[in-house]
């Protein structure tokens with residue numbers, strides 16, 4: 001499962017305008033190539049790559065109870081749930097949500113195919 005990231009808009013939000021700031025087009029090309037390679041290699045081995053909608057709140061949603069935060073700053077590296085008290089690494093939390101959403105989408109697809 002991968003998140004269908006809009007790298008261009010992510011970088012646009014950055015306030016770093018120095019020469020060290022990576023070019024948006026280079027980042028977009030890098031992500032496109034990563035996705036292309038991943039899809040190619042997965043298909044080659046009989047697997048599938050499922051892309052999660054870029055608007056799915058993978059970072060803001062608690063992977064433990066499902067509560068979704070209104071805001072989560074990029075500098076907040078630890079996800080803390082105000083509902084259930086879960087506290088975990090931001091990226092681990094997002095990865096669990098992306099995995100769960102991918103499994104859900106695959107299940108929906110199977111049901112649709114079975115329904116025909």
Ligand SMILES: [Zn+2]
Nearest residue numbers: 062065081084
């Ligand atoms: Zn929670």
